[in-house]
Amino acid sequence: MNTSKPSAAPATVDALYDEAVHWHVNTGGETIHAKRLPGRWRTIKWLTASVWLVFFLGPYVRWDGRQAVLFDIPNRQYHLFGVTVLPQDFWMLSLLLLFFAILLAVATALVGRVWCGFFCFQTVWTDLFTWIEERLEGSPPQRRKLDQAPLTLAKLRIKATKHLLWLIIGFATGFSFVSWFTVAPDLWGEFFTGQANSVLYFTVALFTVGTYGLAGFLREQVCFWLCPYARIQGVMLDKSTVVPTYDERRGEPRGRLQKGAAAPLSLGDCVDCNQCVAVCPTGIDIRHGQQEGCITCALCIDACNSVMDKVGRPRGLVRYASLDEFEGKPARAFFKRARVWVYSGILMAALGGIFYGLSTLDAVDLKVLHERAPLFVTLSDGSVQNRYTLKLLNKMPEALAVRIDVTGPAGLKLIGADAPIAVAPGGVTPAEVFIKVPRANLTREQEPIRFRVETVRPNGQVIRAERTSVFVGPPR
Amino acid sequence: MAENNPFPGENNTGHVWDGNLRELKNPPPRWWMLAFWASLAFWVGYGILYPMWPIGQQPTPGILGWSQIKEYQEDAAVLTAKRAKFEDKIAAMTPAEIIADPGLKQYTLAAAKVLFGDNCRACHGTGGAGNPGFPVLADDDWLYGGTPAKIQETITGGRGGQMTAHEKVLTAAEIDTLAKWVVQMHDTLGKGGSEEGWTLFKTKGCIACHGEKANGHLVDLPNGEFVTLGAANLTDGIWRYEPGGYESAKYTITYGVNQPGVPQTRIAVMPVFGPDATHGNQAKLGPQEIKKLVVYVHELGGGQ
Numbered sequence: 185m186n187t188s189k190p191s192a193a194p195a196t197v198d199a200l201y202d203e204a205v206h207w208h209v210n211t212g213g214e215t216i217h218a219k220r221l222p223g224r225w226r227t228i229k230w231l232t233a234s235v236w237l238v239f240f241l242g243p244y245v246r247w248d249g250r251q252a253v254l255f256d257i258p259n260r261q262y263h264l265f266g267v268t269v270l271p272q273d274f275w276m277l278s279l280l281l282l283f284f285a286i287l288l289a290v291a292t293a294l295v296g297r298v299w300c301g302f303f304c305f306q307t308v309w310t311d312l313f314t315w316i317e318e319r320l321e322g323s324p325p326q327r328r329k330l331d332q333a334p335l336t337l338a339k340l341r342i343k344a345t346k347h348l349l350w351l352i353i354g355f356a357t358g359f360s361f362v363s364w365f366t367v368a369p370d371l372w373g374e375f376f377t378g379q380a381n382s383v384l385y386f387t388v389a390l391f392t393v394g395t396y397g398l399a400g401f402l403r404e405q406v407c408f409w410l411c412p413y414a415r416i417q418g419v420m421l422d423k424s425t426v427v428p429t430y431d432e433r434r435g436e437p438r439g440r441l442q443k444g445a446a447a448p449l450s451l452g453d454c455v456d457c458n459q460c461v462a463v464c465p466t467g468i469d470i471r472h473g474q475q476e477g478c479i480t481c482a483l484c485i486d487a488c489n490s491v492m493d494k495v496g497r498p499r500g501l502v503r504y505a506s507l508d509e510f511e512g513k514p515a516r517a518f519f520k521r522a523r524v525w526v527y528s529g530i531l532m533a534a535l536g537g538i539f540y541g542l543s544t545l546d547a548v549d550l551k552v553l554h555e556r557a558p559l560f561v562t563l564s565d566g567s568v569q570n571r572y573t574l575k576l577l578n579k580m581p582e583a584l585a586v587r588i589d590v591t592g593p594a595g596l597k598l599i600g601a602d603a604p605i606a607v608a609p610g611g612v613t614p615a616e617v618f619i620k621v622p623r624a625n626l627t628r629e630q631e632p633i634r635f636r637v638e639t640v641r642p643n644g645q646v647i648r649a650e651r652t653s654v655f656v657g658p659p660r
Numbered sequence: 661m662a663e664n665n666p667f668p669g670e671n672n673t674g675h676v677w678d679g680n681l682r683e684l685k686n687p688p689p690r691w692w693m694l695a696f697w698a699s700l701a702f703w704v705g706y707g708i709l710y711p712m713w714p715i716g717q718q719p720t721p722g723i724l725g726w727s728q729i730k731e732y733q734e735d736a737a738v739l740t741a742k743r744a745k746f747e748d749k750i751a752a753m754t755p756a757e758i759i760a761d762p763g764l765k766q767y768t769l770a771a772a773k774v775l776f777g778d779n780c781r782a783c784h785g786t787g788g789a790g791n792p793g794f795p796v797l798a799d800d801d802w803l804y805g806g807t808p809a810k811i812q813e814t815i816t817g818g819r820g821g822q823m824t825a826h827e828k829v830l831t832a833a834e835i836d837t838l839a840k841w842v843v844q845m846h847d848t849l850g851k852g853g854s855e856e857g858w859t860l861f862k863t864k865g866c867i868a869c870h871g872e873k874a875n876g877h878l879v880d881l882p883n884g885e886f887v888t889l890g891a892a893n894l895t896d897g898i899w900r901y902e903p904g905g906y907e908s909a910k911y912t913i914t915y916g917v918n919q920p921g922v923p924q925t926r927i928a929v930m931p932v933f934g935p936d937a938t939h940g941n942q943a944k945l946g947p948q949e950i951k952k953l954v955v956y957v958h959e960l961g962g963g964q
Contacts, residue, residue, distance in 0.1 A: 472680060558789030561961055564801045564896030566849060571787075571798070571961055618961055623897075 196494050197441045201457060215331070216404060216467040217324035218314065219459075223486025232302035233311060240356065243363035255365045261610050267542055270579055270610065272549065276541040283534040288413070290527035292420040294518055295504075296427035300414065301481035306406050309357070309399035310465065313350055320346050324462070350400045351392060358391025404466035407479055418476065422523065423507040424516050428482045430460075430471045430502050431510070438471075441495065453497050460484035460502060470502055548586065548607070549577035550637050550649040559656045567622045568657045574615045576637065578607040584639040584647070588617065592633030592655055595622045604639075619655060626657040747948065755808035755954040759963075765955065772956035775949055779933065780957075788960040792902050793927060800962030801898045803876065803890045807964050810885075812954045815945075816934030821890050823869070825916035825925060834860055839910035842894055845874060846904070850895025870894055890928075901926060 220226070245252040247265045254263040262269040269276070291298050300307060320342050321327045333339055362384050363371055374380040375388075398406055407414050421427070435454035441447055447455075454471070461469050463484055468477040470484045488502040509515055518524050555571035563569050578584050585604035590596060599618040607613040619633065633655045638648050665674050667682060676682040688696075707713060710722040721727075746767045750758060758764050777786075780797075784790060788797030795803065803821070804814050826835060841857020850873070853861075861867060861874060869891035871877045876893040877886040892900040901908055912926055919925040933950060935941040945953070957963070 475680060555787060557786035558796070558798055561789075561796060561798045562898055563799055563962070564893065564898055566897030569799070569961060616959075 197443050201440065216465065217317075217327045218465045218467070218483075219324050219462040219487075220315075220318060221459075221463055221483070221487050221490060223483075223490060225482035225486045229302055229311065229481060229483070233308040235303060236305065236308055240360045243360065243368035251367060253364060254367070257365055259610060267545065268579055268581070268610075269545070270577070272577060273541060273545060276538050279534045279537040279541070283531060283538070286527050286530045286534065288417075289420050290524065290531065292417050293422065293425060293521075293523050293527065295480075296421060296425050297414070297417050297478070297480040300407065300417070300479035304479075306398060306403075306411070307465070307479060307481065309353070309395060310403045312353065313399045313403075314465070316349050316353075317346060320349075347396075347400075350396050354392040354395035354399075355388065357395045358388035361391055362387050404477070404479075407466055408477055414476065414479075421474070423511075423513075424518075424521060426504045426506045426509075427474055427480050428470060428478070428485055428502060429474065429505045429507075429510070430454075431500070431505070432471070432473075433510070435471070435501050453492070453501050455491065455495060457491055459487040459491050463487040545579065546649055547578075547580050547641075547645075547647040548584065548637060548639060548649045549579070550635060550651045551575040551577075552635050552651045552653040554653050554656070560658065562623075562658070563620065567620050568626060568655075569618055569620045570655050572617050572619065572635075572653065574605075574617060574635065574637075575612050576605065576607045576615060577612045578609050580641060580647075581609050582642060583607065583609055584641070586637050586639045588615070589636045589638070590619060590633055591636070592619070593621045593627075593631045594625045596620070596625075596633070596655075607639075621655060621657070623657065626655075629657055629659055631655040631657070750951060751948055755812060755951055755958065758951070758955050759808065759958060765959070768952050768955045769959060772952035775945070775953055776956050779945065780953070788957065790902075795900070796898070797957050798961040799898060800964070801893060801896055802962070802964065803892065803900075804888060805885060805964070806958070806962060807885065808954050808958050811957050811963075812950060814930060815950050815953055815957075816932070816947075818932035819890060819928075819930040821917045821926075821928035823891070823912065823917035823919075823926070824865070825914065825919045825922045826864075827914045827922075830860075830864060830913070834864065835910060835913050838864075838866070838913055839906050842909040842913075843906050845894045846897060846899065849897060850874065 242253060243251065247263075250263065252263075252265050254261075256263065260271050288299055317327065321330050330339060330342070359371075359375070366380075366384065371380065371384075375384065402410070433452075435452040437450070437452055438454035438456045439447065439451035440456050460471065461467070461484075463486070464470070465481060465483065466477045466479055468475060470478065482504065485502050485504070489499040492499050492501055506515060551574070553573040553575065555573065559570075561569045561571075574588065576586055584607045586607050587604045588598065588601040590598050597620040599620060601615070601617045605613065605615045621631075631654065633653055635651050635653060636648065637650075638646065640646050665672070666676065666679070671685045673683040673685055707720075708722065709724045710726055711719045712722065713720040746764065749764055750768060753761075753764075758768055776788075780788075783794040784797050785794070790796030790798075795801075800806065802810070804810055804819060830838070837854070837856050838860050841853050841861065844857065845853045853874075861870070866874075869876075869878075869889045871888075871891070874894040875896075876888050876891045878889065879887040881887070899905075899908065901912055911924075915922050915924040915926065917926040917928050931944075932938075933943070933945045933953075934947075935943045
């Protein structure tokens with residue numbers, strides 16, 4: 185039996201500790217220059233980050249001859265592919281928000297802060313900004329050196345290029361954001377000739393400055409001190425949640441490799457190279473365990489695995505694992521966890537509500553307001569008259585001629601709706617009508633009556649809507 | 661505390677929670693301090709530009725001369741300018757023409773709702789629902805005619821009804837017969853009045869105001885209009901004075917309407933809203949406002 189672990193080549197050992205002096209835990213006092221290492225999680229991170237390409241390209245997708253997704257705030261219309269949503273349908277928005285809130289909860293319960301580490305705009309934009317920084321200024325030690333160097337023309341040129349690129353990305357972010365709210369192809373012309381709405385300019389400026397400041401300067405400080413989700417997510421984790429974790433039992437006691445000497449078996453597998461700290465974008469030490477600064481981006485897994493490969497030890501000293509696993513308990517299948525079921529139930533309910541809402545969107549919505557002052561009027565021929573305001577909402581893109589019909593007490597006569605009512609597209613058109621009933625035909629003080637409206641779209645589709653109201657007569 | 665500090669030398673206060681949460685002694689960031697001083701500068705600048713310092717009776721006016729009332733007046737002027745295009749149209753049109761223009765009618769109704777609430781509602785009720793003694797405006801019974809022109813005449817010049825108190829003119833039996841006849845007329849829409857009632861109606865002077873057909877019309881003109889003194893139509897299903905019925909009709913016949921010297925008399929006075937001769941030709945409402953009210957009243961449900 186071996187009495188020691190395999191030793192590593194002296195050059196490897198030198199390289200391992202060469203820069204270790206620079207890496208220390210983030211206390212917020214200085215800029216973190218995280219090291220970039222290739223690896224499996226690094227690749228996954230690029231892939232997940234690329235989801236945000238939808239944000240930049242989405243506004244240019246066309247559907248049925250118009251922008252596929254357009255949040256047209258001035259006209260109070262929201263076009264989502266084939267569907268047009270009006271403010272009246274906004275209850276669905278609350279379900280959508282519920283859906284995403286619970287999606288965050290269920291994802292966090294299963295695999296920790298996967299949103300933070302792989303998808304969050306703060307993470308993704310910061311990643312992009314530091315990538316640019318690395319391309320221009322070099323590796324972290326070079327960057328640190330440049331930061332401390334006196335201002336020279338060369339430094340100025342590098343710094344100016346970097347800030348310019350950051351601002352351009354910030355601008356592209358703001359411009360893409362407002363593109364969702366306005367006709368995107370037209371925006372290009374209007375925006376750069378100074379003809380766009382001042383709100384657009386303000387929003388783009390806000391996003392430019394916001395992106396530049398948050399991703400360029402505040403970076404991990406946002407995750408530490410600004411972001412509320414980071415705080416909430418702590419309570420969403422449980423012992424079955426898998427997060428990047430340092431295998432303390434395997435790693436400790438940690439000890440540095442000595443050149444030319446085999447490491448004694450009394451030492452753990454951690455060679456204390458601090459590479460996990462070096463690559464950490466929030467500057468924490470994963471070996472302290474799960475902590476509020478960890479956004480679970482898994483870059484330390486890549487770093488540690490690459491070191492383990494170099495020193496000939498098995499991978500996985502830092503790996504995605506749950507607390508249960510370290511405590512020797514069998515991993516519970518995700519479908520055996522009550523949390524997952526409860527969250528999924530809420531998710532399905534929210535999703536079901538949205539699908540129900542989208543599939544039952546009425547083309548025409550009818551509301552009937554019975555006049556209350558006066559409730560009824562006796563006419564000179566002894567009949568009783570009620571007044572109604574009909575609110576006709578037309579969700580179609582074209583004007584509709586709507587016919588009104590009423591059923592109710594015998595002898596009922598509808599006044600003021602002989603001709604079809606022209607209802608403007610995408611809005612509410614009010615119509616005043618009177619209903620007259622011979623007093624002898626009223627059997628009680630309040631009779632139910634039913635309004636029916638019908639219209640035919642230019643394409644021949646017949647649209648109907650109904651609403652029940654009351655006909656009020658004198659007290660009996 | 662400090663001697664057990666697990667993070668020595670990182671400039672923390674020594675307060676550590678949960679093993680790794682600790683309070684650091686970093687100075688406020690520079691941007692924060694800049695923002696702080698900038699807010700102070702803003703405050704000083706604001707005090708110079710805007711009303712702020714309470715010195716004496718009035719605060720310092722500020723060198724911009726801004727005030728809330730000025731801002732309100734500017735905003736109100738914008739609103740007036742926006743309304744001008746509708747108001748100009750209304751000024752050039754008759755009420756009947758406004759009613760025929762759906763867009764302008766909507767504007768007029770919205771504008772007149774406030775006017776009606778301020779000037780008419782106290783007597784005629786919200787939405788023209790009427791009040792005891794005050795006519796319902798939402799029905800189709802008009803004492804003086806329900807065409808836009810007649811309504812305009814009524815609002816501009818006011819109205820005052822007259823009916824003799826028959827307490828000393830008729831016997832109690834005659835009043836009783838007439839009151840019953842009025843109820844019969846109401847219930848049958850003018851078709852079932854008793855013979856004695858008709859005789860009394862025609863011989864005791866009622867016909868002079870209520871007209872031959874007892875419908876309040878003295879002369880029916882070929883254009884559909886009629887000449888009237890404002891006497892009630894006795895052949896329809898509406899009572900001029902609620903609650904209606906025998907006792908109510910008897911009361912009206914006995915004490916009349918607007919009779920000086922009869923304390924129990926019914927009151928029926930519509931004030932003058934146009935130029936008032938008894939008040940130096942001052943007008944409560946201008947012609948534009950009256951026009952809007954005409955449209956509003958006409959559209960309440962019974963306009964002709």
